[in-house]
Amino acid sequence: AQTVTQSQPEMSVQEAETVTLSCTYDTSESNYYLFWYKQPPSRQMILVIRQEAYKQQNATENRFSVNFQKAAKSFSLKISDSQLGDTAMYFCAFMKPYSYSGAGSYQLTFGKGTKLSVIP
Amino acid sequence: ETGVTQSPTHLIKTRGQQVTLRCSSQSGHNTVSWYQQALGQGPQFIFQYYREEENGRGNFPPRFSGLQFPNYSSELNVNALELDDSALYLCASSPQGFGGNTIYFGEGSWLTVV
Numbered sequence: 575a576q577t578v579t580q581s582q583p584e585m586s587v588q589e590a591e592t593v594t595l596s597c598t599y600d601t602s603e604s605n606y607y608l609f610w611y612k613q614p615p616s617r618q619m620i621l622v623i624r625q626e627a628y629k630q631q632n633a634t635e636n637r638f639s640v641n642f643q644k645a646a647k648s649f650s651l652k653i654s655d656s657q658l659g660d661t662a663m664y665f666c667a668f669m670k671p672y673s674y675s676g677a678g679s680y681q682l683t684f685g686k687g688t689k690l691s692v693i694p
Numbered sequence: 695e696t697g698v699t700q701s702p703t704h705l706i707k708t709r710g711q712q713v714t715l716r717c718s719s720q721s722g723h724n725t726v727s728w729y730q731q732a733l734g735q736g737p738q739f740i741f742q743y744y745r746e747e748e749n750g751r752g753n754f755p756p757r758f759s760g761l762q763f764p765n766y767s768s769e770l771n772v773n774a775l776e777l778d779d780s781a782l783y784l785c786a787s788s789p790q791g792f793g794g795n796t797i798y799f800g801e802g803s804w805l806t807v808v
Contacts, residue, residue, distance in 0.1 A: 578736075611799075616801060617782060617801055617802050618696070618799060618800070618801045618802070619737070619784060619786075619799035620799075621796055621797070624796070665736050665737075667736075680725065680727065680742065680750075680788055680797065681727070681739045681742065681750055681752065682727075682729075682737070682739060682786075682797065683739070684736030684737050684738075685736050686734075686735055686736050687735075687736050
């Protein structure tokens with residue numbers, strides 16, 4: 575079974591500064607997907623960024639980028655130019671697509687989350 | 695706005711009762727999954743449905759069951775409610791042939807069992 579560990583329960587960052595959230599995972603699979611999701615107080619889970627394990631290039635989405643170290647099983651999220659709207663819970667998630675009865679089953683395994691507060 | 699809607703948003707049930715939660719998937723998404731998120735925890739996978747059949751299940755007892763309808767909407771049913779079932783229940787939809795495409799989540803249904 576896969577496990578995802580987020581070792582930072584809470585973090586804070588000054589507005590406009592940069593912050594990095596850590597995530598490690600454990601798997602014996604070679605092909606998988608990794609995600610960072612944001613969950614604001616509204617509770618809706620919003621995709622921040624996605625990384626395919628077979629791609630060596632780190633994913634980037636505007637102010638959000640990842641440092642994917644496959645051998646170390648590490649997947650950290652860097653948020654640049656932090657904004658007040660970035661305040662939320664951030665979850666790292668792992669997915670190994672597999673075939674079940676001829677159809678893919680897409681089970682996400684989440685970490686426990688990091689609560690990020692952006693301070694004005 | 696993800697196009698995934700859930701109802702009800704909040705409800706309170708008594709231990710031993712049964713509850714049904716509903717989810718309307720994003721248009722064109724034929725795969726739906728359900729997650730349980732206890733307070734202060736990450737979501738836990740309950741099960742997934744594709745073309746009206748369960749095709750993946752997490753570590754949840756049989757009293758958690760589901761349905762998917764021809765229009766791809768879905769229900770989560772929980773029988774014999776226990777206090778530990780109190781949680782946010784999230785529905786997520788995705789297109790078949792996922793290949794790493796986005797999974798869209800609804801805003802969840804808050805269930806409190808007293």
